[in-house]
Amino acid sequence: MFVIGSFVRIKAPFDEFYPYVLQIDSISETGAFQIHGVDFAEEHLEEVTNGDHNP
Protein backbone atom coordinates (compact mmCIF):
# COMPACT_ATOMS: atom_id res chain seq x y z
CA MET A 1 0.00 0.00 0.00
CA PHE A 2 1.28 3.41 -0.94
CA VAL A 3 1.08 6.54 1.17
CA ILE A 4 1.27 10.22 0.41
CA GLY A 5 4.86 10.94 -0.52
CA SER A 6 5.64 7.45 -1.86
CA PHE A 7 7.84 7.40 -4.94
CA VAL A 8 6.33 5.35 -7.72
CA ARG A 9 6.66 4.40 -11.35
CA ILE A 10 3.51 4.15 -13.41
CA LYS A 11 2.97 0.85 -15.18
CA ALA A 12 2.03 0.23 -18.82
CA PRO A 13 0.08 1.38 -20.72
CA PHE A 14 0.14 4.67 -18.82
CA ASP A 15 3.94 4.78 -18.56
CA GLU A 16 4.04 6.12 -22.11
CA PHE A 17 2.59 9.37 -20.84
CA TYR A 18 4.23 9.35 -17.39
CA PRO A 19 7.71 7.88 -17.95
CA TYR A 20 9.26 9.27 -14.78
CA VAL A 21 9.53 8.48 -11.10
CA LEU A 22 6.78 10.47 -9.44
CA GLN A 23 5.56 11.12 -5.95
CA ILE A 24 2.02 10.54 -4.69
CA ASP A 25 0.48 13.91 -3.87
CA SER A 26 -2.74 12.84 -2.17
CA ILE A 27 -5.40 10.17 -1.90
CA SER A 28 -8.69 10.97 -3.58
CA GLU A 29 -12.21 10.49 -2.23
CA THR A 30 -12.46 7.33 -4.34
CA GLY A 31 -9.34 5.89 -2.74
CA ALA A 32 -7.19 6.45 -5.82
CA PHE A 33 -3.65 7.76 -5.54
CA GLN A 34 -3.34 11.22 -7.06
CA ILE A 35 -0.27 12.35 -8.91
CA HIS A 36 -0.35 15.81 -10.49
CA GLY A 37 -4.15 15.74 -10.33
CA VAL A 38 -4.50 12.36 -12.05
CA ASP A 39 -5.97 9.33 -10.28
CA PHE A 40 -4.21 5.98 -10.35
CA ALA A 41 -5.45 2.71 -8.91
CA GLU A 42 -2.90 0.76 -6.88
CA GLU A 43 -2.46 -1.88 -9.59
CA HIS A 44 -1.11 0.72 -11.99
CA LEU A 45 1.66 1.85 -9.67
CA GLU A 46 4.99 0.28 -8.76
CA GLU A 47 6.90 1.46 -5.73
CA VAL A 48 10.41 2.81 -6.25
CA THR A 49 12.72 2.03 -3.39
CA ASN A 50 15.49 4.25 -2.14
CA GLY A 51 18.35 4.49 -4.61
CA ASP A 52 16.21 3.43 -7.55
CA HIS A 53 14.79 6.80 -8.49
CA ASN A 54 16.54 7.07 -11.82
CA PRO A 55 15.03 4.79 -14.44
Place this chain on the structure above:
Amino acid sequence: MAITTLDGAIAGMQPPQPIMKVGGTMAAVGGQRAYTPWYATGNPGASTATAIGVNGEAVTPALASTGGRIIRTNPVSGNAHLARLAVNATTTGTLWLIDRVWQNSGLSVTSTTAQAITPATIPARDNNGTTNGAAIMAAIEWSAAGGAGTPTVTLTYTDQDGNTGATGTFAGVASPPIGTFEIFTLAAGDTGIRAPTSFIQSATRTSGTMHLVLFRVLAQLEVTSANIGNAVDALTAGLPRIYNDSVLQLVWFPTATTATTIGGQYIETQG
Protein backbone atom coordinates in the same frame (compact mmCIF):
# COMPACT_ATOMS: atom_id res chain seq x y z
CA MET B 1 -22.21 15.53 -61.61
CA ALA B 2 -19.91 16.93 -58.97
CA ILE B 3 -20.17 20.52 -57.81
CA THR B 4 -17.22 22.40 -59.32
CA THR B 5 -18.49 25.97 -59.53
CA LEU B 6 -20.15 28.50 -57.26
CA ASP B 7 -23.16 28.40 -59.57
CA GLY B 8 -23.31 24.66 -59.04
CA ALA B 9 -23.22 25.11 -55.27
CA ILE B 10 -26.01 27.68 -55.42
CA ALA B 11 -28.14 25.55 -57.71
CA GLY B 12 -27.88 22.59 -55.38
CA MET B 13 -28.96 24.32 -52.18
CA GLN B 14 -31.27 22.26 -49.98
CA PRO B 15 -33.83 23.62 -47.53
CA PRO B 16 -32.27 25.09 -44.35
CA GLN B 17 -32.53 22.99 -41.22
CA PRO B 18 -33.00 24.88 -37.95
CA ILE B 19 -30.91 24.11 -34.87
CA MET B 20 -31.72 25.02 -31.27
CA LYS B 21 -30.23 23.04 -28.39
CA VAL B 22 -30.83 24.03 -24.81
CA GLY B 23 -28.73 24.39 -21.71
CA GLY B 24 -25.46 22.50 -22.08
CA THR B 25 -23.08 22.68 -19.13
CA MET B 26 -19.54 21.56 -18.44
CA ALA B 27 -17.86 20.23 -15.30
CA ALA B 28 -14.76 22.26 -16.02
CA VAL B 29 -13.28 23.83 -19.09
CA GLY B 30 -10.15 22.04 -20.15
CA GLY B 31 -8.06 20.84 -23.02
CA GLN B 32 -9.47 17.96 -25.08
CA ARG B 33 -12.81 18.49 -23.34
CA ALA B 34 -16.02 19.59 -25.01
CA TYR B 35 -19.78 19.26 -24.71
CA THR B 36 -22.23 17.76 -27.18
CA PRO B 37 -25.93 18.62 -27.22
CA TRP B 38 -26.57 15.12 -28.62
CA TYR B 39 -28.70 14.27 -25.57
CA ALA B 40 -30.06 17.81 -25.03
CA THR B 41 -33.59 18.92 -25.74
CA GLY B 42 -34.36 21.33 -28.55
CA ASN B 43 -34.54 21.00 -32.30
CA PRO B 44 -33.57 18.40 -33.26
CA GLY B 45 -34.74 16.69 -30.10
CA ALA B 46 -32.66 14.57 -27.78
CA SER B 47 -31.03 11.33 -28.90
CA THR B 48 -31.41 8.15 -26.91
CA ALA B 49 -28.26 6.35 -25.85
CA THR B 50 -27.30 3.30 -27.83
CA ALA B 51 -27.34 -0.09 -26.11
CA ILE B 52 -25.36 -1.91 -28.82
CA GLY B 53 -22.57 -3.11 -26.50
CA VAL B 54 -18.81 -2.68 -26.27
CA ASN B 55 -18.07 -3.81 -29.84
CA GLY B 56 -20.12 -0.95 -31.20
CA GLU B 57 -21.90 -0.18 -34.43
CA ALA B 58 -21.53 1.91 -37.55
CA VAL B 59 -23.78 4.92 -37.08
CA THR B 60 -26.40 5.66 -39.73
CA PRO B 61 -29.66 7.61 -39.68
CA ALA B 62 -31.52 4.28 -39.56
CA LEU B 63 -30.49 3.71 -35.93
CA ALA B 64 -33.11 4.58 -33.34
CA SER B 65 -30.37 6.13 -31.22
CA THR B 66 -29.71 8.94 -33.72
CA GLY B 67 -32.88 10.98 -33.24
CA GLY B 68 -30.85 14.02 -32.25
CA ARG B 69 -29.01 14.27 -35.57
CA ILE B 70 -29.37 17.33 -37.79
CA ILE B 71 -31.79 16.23 -40.46
CA ARG B 72 -30.52 15.78 -44.00
CA THR B 73 -31.22 13.53 -46.98
CA ASN B 74 -28.82 11.79 -49.31
CA PRO B 75 -28.53 13.31 -52.80
CA VAL B 76 -30.47 11.54 -55.54
CA SER B 77 -27.32 11.81 -57.62
CA GLY B 78 -23.94 13.46 -57.27
CA ASN B 79 -22.39 14.56 -53.99
CA ALA B 80 -23.41 16.54 -50.92
CA HIS B 81 -21.38 19.34 -49.36
CA LEU B 82 -21.80 21.78 -46.52
CA ALA B 83 -23.20 25.03 -47.93
CA ARG B 84 -23.70 27.04 -44.73
CA LEU B 85 -23.47 26.53 -40.99
CA ALA B 86 -24.70 29.46 -38.92
CA VAL B 87 -24.59 29.49 -35.13
CA ASN B 88 -25.35 31.79 -32.25
CA ALA B 89 -24.84 30.85 -28.62
CA THR B 90 -25.53 32.39 -25.25
CA THR B 91 -21.84 32.14 -24.31
CA THR B 92 -18.65 32.26 -26.30
CA GLY B 93 -16.91 29.20 -27.59
CA THR B 94 -16.06 27.17 -30.64
CA LEU B 95 -18.34 24.75 -32.43
CA TRP B 96 -17.51 21.65 -34.43
CA LEU B 97 -19.91 20.05 -36.87
CA ILE B 98 -19.07 16.34 -36.90
CA ASP B 99 -20.18 13.19 -38.62
CA ARG B 100 -20.78 10.56 -35.93
CA VAL B 101 -19.50 7.42 -37.60
CA TRP B 102 -19.31 4.78 -34.83
CA GLN B 103 -20.56 4.37 -31.27
CA ASN B 104 -20.69 1.79 -28.53
CA SER B 105 -22.08 1.23 -25.05
CA GLY B 106 -21.35 -1.00 -22.10
CA LEU B 107 -17.91 0.25 -21.14
CA SER B 108 -17.41 -0.10 -17.39
CA VAL B 109 -16.86 3.25 -15.69
CA THR B 110 -15.27 1.62 -12.64
CA SER B 111 -12.94 -0.91 -14.28
CA THR B 112 -9.21 -0.27 -14.10
CA THR B 113 -8.30 -3.20 -16.32
CA ALA B 114 -8.27 -3.35 -20.11
CA GLN B 115 -11.67 -3.62 -21.77
CA ALA B 116 -11.25 -5.36 -25.12
CA ILE B 117 -13.17 -4.14 -28.16
CA THR B 118 -13.75 -6.25 -31.28
CA PRO B 119 -15.17 -3.39 -33.26
CA ALA B 120 -17.80 -3.26 -35.92
CA THR B 121 -16.22 -1.74 -39.03
CA ILE B 122 -16.62 1.99 -39.41
CA PRO B 123 -18.73 3.11 -42.38
CA ALA B 124 -17.07 4.43 -45.56
CA ARG B 125 -17.19 8.00 -44.28
CA ASP B 126 -13.61 8.87 -43.42
CA ASN B 127 -11.95 11.87 -45.06
CA ASN B 128 -11.60 9.91 -48.29
CA GLY B 129 -14.97 8.19 -48.21
CA THR B 130 -13.42 4.88 -47.16
CA THR B 131 -13.34 2.70 -44.04
CA ASN B 132 -9.60 3.27 -43.52
CA GLY B 133 -10.07 5.89 -40.82
CA ALA B 134 -8.43 8.99 -42.29
CA ALA B 135 -9.17 11.96 -40.00
CA ILE B 136 -11.41 9.85 -37.76
CA MET B 137 -11.11 10.91 -34.12
CA ALA B 138 -12.37 9.31 -30.90
CA ALA B 139 -14.04 10.59 -27.76
CA ILE B 140 -15.75 9.40 -24.63
CA GLU B 141 -19.28 10.78 -24.53
CA TRP B 142 -21.39 10.74 -21.36
CA SER B 143 -25.08 9.87 -21.70
CA ALA B 144 -25.57 9.93 -17.92
CA ALA B 145 -23.54 12.10 -15.58
CA GLY B 146 -20.32 10.60 -14.29
CA GLY B 147 -18.95 10.48 -10.77
CA ALA B 148 -15.76 11.25 -8.92
CA GLY B 149 -12.39 10.33 -10.34
CA THR B 150 -9.83 11.97 -12.59
CA PRO B 151 -8.06 9.06 -14.25
CA THR B 152 -5.93 8.96 -17.33
CA VAL B 153 -7.92 7.15 -20.00
CA THR B 154 -6.14 5.30 -22.78
CA LEU B 155 -7.51 3.96 -26.05
CA THR B 156 -5.59 1.41 -28.09
CA TYR B 157 -6.48 1.43 -31.77
CA THR B 158 -5.52 0.54 -35.30
CA ASP B 159 -4.49 3.68 -37.15
CA GLN B 160 -5.44 5.06 -40.54
CA ASP B 161 -2.69 3.03 -42.23
CA GLY B 162 -3.59 -0.23 -40.53
CA ASN B 163 -0.86 -0.21 -37.88
CA THR B 164 -2.08 -1.90 -34.72
CA GLY B 165 -1.37 -1.06 -31.10
CA ALA B 166 -1.37 2.73 -31.32
CA THR B 167 -2.51 4.57 -28.20
CA GLY B 168 -4.25 7.84 -27.44
CA THR B 169 -5.20 9.39 -24.14
CA PHE B 170 -6.94 12.13 -22.21
CA ALA B 171 -7.19 13.17 -18.56
CA GLY B 172 -10.72 12.58 -17.31
CA VAL B 173 -12.66 15.33 -15.58
CA ALA B 174 -14.43 14.76 -12.25
CA SER B 175 -18.24 14.57 -12.31
CA PRO B 176 -18.81 15.06 -16.05
CA PRO B 177 -22.38 16.19 -16.82
CA ILE B 178 -24.42 14.47 -19.51
CA GLY B 179 -23.05 15.47 -22.89
CA THR B 180 -19.44 15.80 -21.78
CA PHE B 181 -17.25 14.88 -24.74
CA GLU B 182 -13.63 13.95 -23.90
CA ILE B 183 -11.40 13.68 -26.94
CA PHE B 184 -8.45 11.32 -27.28
CA THR B 185 -5.07 12.35 -28.60
CA LEU B 186 -3.55 10.19 -31.33
CA ALA B 187 -0.16 8.53 -31.30
CA ALA B 188 2.80 10.30 -32.87
CA GLY B 189 2.46 10.40 -36.64
CA ASP B 190 -1.17 9.26 -36.68
CA THR B 191 -3.97 11.19 -38.35
CA GLY B 192 -6.91 8.87 -37.86
CA ILE B 193 -8.46 5.81 -36.25
CA ARG B 194 -9.58 2.78 -38.23
CA ALA B 195 -10.59 0.57 -35.33
CA PRO B 196 -10.57 0.88 -31.53
CA THR B 197 -9.33 -2.33 -29.92
CA SER B 198 -8.92 -1.72 -26.18
CA PHE B 199 -9.88 0.78 -23.50
CA ILE B 200 -8.40 1.24 -20.03
CA GLN B 201 -8.69 3.75 -17.16
CA SER B 202 -5.99 4.35 -14.57
CA ALA B 203 -8.66 4.65 -11.85
CA THR B 204 -12.40 4.51 -11.38
CA ARG B 205 -14.87 7.15 -12.55
CA THR B 206 -17.30 5.81 -9.94
CA SER B 207 -20.62 6.10 -11.75
CA GLY B 208 -22.40 7.24 -14.89
CA THR B 209 -22.78 5.96 -18.44
CA MET B 210 -20.24 6.57 -21.16
CA HIS B 211 -19.82 5.68 -24.80
CA LEU B 212 -16.86 5.53 -27.13
CA VAL B 213 -17.68 7.60 -30.22
CA LEU B 214 -15.68 7.87 -33.45
CA PHE B 215 -16.24 10.92 -35.59
CA ARG B 216 -14.98 13.12 -38.40
CA VAL B 217 -14.87 16.90 -38.11
CA LEU B 218 -16.69 18.58 -41.00
CA ALA B 219 -16.50 22.24 -40.02
CA GLN B 220 -15.43 24.58 -37.26
CA LEU B 221 -17.12 27.82 -36.31
CA GLU B 222 -16.01 30.38 -33.73
CA VAL B 223 -18.54 32.23 -31.54
CA THR B 224 -16.54 35.16 -30.22
CA SER B 225 -19.46 37.12 -28.75
CA ALA B 226 -22.47 35.82 -26.84
CA ASN B 227 -25.78 35.96 -28.73
CA ILE B 228 -24.14 37.24 -31.88
CA GLY B 229 -24.07 34.79 -34.74
CA ASN B 230 -21.30 33.61 -36.98
CA ALA B 231 -21.31 31.41 -40.04
CA VAL B 232 -19.20 29.49 -42.50
CA ASP B 233 -20.29 28.68 -46.03
CA ALA B 234 -19.23 26.38 -48.82
CA LEU B 235 -16.14 28.45 -49.53
CA THR B 236 -15.03 29.41 -46.03
CA ALA B 237 -15.63 25.88 -44.74
CA GLY B 238 -13.59 24.40 -47.57
CA LEU B 239 -16.53 22.63 -49.27
CA PRO B 240 -16.39 19.57 -47.02
CA ARG B 241 -18.03 16.47 -48.46
CA ILE B 242 -21.03 15.08 -46.59
CA TYR B 243 -21.09 11.38 -47.40
CA ASN B 244 -24.31 9.43 -47.75
CA ASP B 245 -25.89 8.45 -44.42
CA SER B 246 -23.79 10.93 -42.44
CA VAL B 247 -25.09 11.55 -38.94
CA LEU B 248 -24.51 15.19 -38.12
CA GLN B 249 -23.86 16.28 -34.55
CA LEU B 250 -22.59 19.41 -32.82
CA VAL B 251 -19.66 19.56 -30.41
CA TRP B 252 -19.16 22.74 -28.39
CA PHE B 253 -15.88 23.90 -26.85
CA PRO B 254 -16.99 26.42 -24.22
CA THR B 255 -15.04 29.16 -22.55
CA ALA B 256 -16.99 28.78 -19.29
CA THR B 257 -19.12 26.20 -17.50
CA THR B 258 -22.20 28.42 -17.83
CA ALA B 259 -25.30 26.70 -19.23
CA THR B 260 -25.36 27.49 -22.93
CA THR B 261 -28.12 27.40 -25.52
CA ILE B 262 -27.03 27.04 -29.12
CA GLY B 263 -29.12 28.12 -32.09
CA GLY B 264 -28.35 28.04 -35.75
CA GLN B 265 -29.03 26.76 -39.20
CA TYR B 266 -27.58 24.01 -41.42
CA ILE B 267 -27.73 24.15 -45.21
CA GLU B 268 -26.37 21.55 -47.59
CA THR B 269 -25.79 21.71 -51.31
CA GLN B 270 -26.09 18.69 -53.55
CA GLY B 271 -25.15 17.97 -57.11
